[in-house]
Amino acid sequence: MSKIAFQDCYIQSLSHCYGCGKNNPEGHQLKSYWLDNYEGSKTIAHFTPKPYHTAIPGFVYGGLLASLIDCHGTGSAAAVVHYKNNLTIGSDPTIRFVTAALNINYLAPTPIDKQLELVGEFSQVKDNKVIVDITLSTNNVICVKGEVVAVKMPATFK
Numbered sequence: 001m002s003k004i005a006f007q008d009c010y011i012q013s014l015s016h017c018y019g020c021g022k023n024n025p026e027g028h029q030l031k032s033y034w035l036d037n038y039e040g041s042k043t044i045a046h047f048t049p050k051p052y053h054t055a056i057p058g059f060v061y062g063g064l065l066a067s068l069i070d071c072h073g074t075g076s077a078a079a080v081v082h083y084k085n086n087l088t089i090g091s092d093p094t095i096r097f098v099t100a101a102l103n104i105n106y107l108a109p110t111p112i113d114k115q116l117e118l119v120g121e122f123s124q125v126k127d128n129k130v131i132v133d134i135t136l137s138t139n140n141v142i143c144v145k146g147e148v149v150a151v152k153m154p155a156t157f158k
């Protein structure tokens with residue numbers, strides 16, 4: 001696992017995202033990395049839910065799971081486009097991706113007392129659009145699958 005999370009390389013002004021911004025103390029502060037030995041092709045993130053992330057006692061609220069998949073997807077998209085173009089994440093000009101579409105399938109209830117593992121793979125990589133397929137697992141059981149269509153952030157967002 002690379003030591004610096006993708007999101008920790010975002011410039012300060014783009015580090016306020018509720019799901020993954022390092023400058024948002026109320027947010028989830030998700031951290032995504034290249035999976036060991038899969039630099040450029042697979043990404044990984046971990047998250048441990050808090051008791052208040054409950055849907056039904058014992059299980060995680062689905063909206064949180066969608067949010068984690070969303071941010072792992074947009075972070076992975078930024079990382080792979082930098083990788084493909086031999087750029088360092090955080091270099092100028094900044095290349096960020098926003099969510100254009102998010103498709104989530106909840107396959108099994110997600111236990112709230114376990115660490116969650118998200119793994120992303122790319123089914124399409126273009127400089128302006130990346131599709132990331134993500135699994136969310138606990139104890140090697142896939143609970144949720146998601147597809148994130150990430151599109152390069154337009155200048156109008158700044």
Ligand SMILES: CCCCCCCCCCCCCC(=O)SCCNC(=O)CCNC(=O)[C@H](O)C(C)(C)COP(=O)(O)OP(=O)(O)OC[C@H]1O[C@@H](n2cnc3c(N)ncnc32)[C@H](O)[C@@H]1OP(=O)(O)O
Nearest residue numbers: 014017070071074096097098099100101128129149151154
């Ligand atoms: C609040 C956000 C803060 C941002 C901070 C960022 C850093 C932090 C990051 C954390 C973020 C965390 C996550 C968050 O919370 S990000 C916040 C939630 N997302 C948004 O608010 C995005 C709002 N939407 C838009 O701004 C525009 O619609 C976008 C930019 C998405 C597309 O605009 P536009 O339509 O003008 O783009 P284009 O014409 O150049 O097309 C480009 C390509 O994209 C394809 N396409 C487009 N839409 C879709 C779709 N729905 N399904 C499939 N594909 C779609 C299109 O066909 C084309 O493909 P191709 O023909 O080339 O193959």
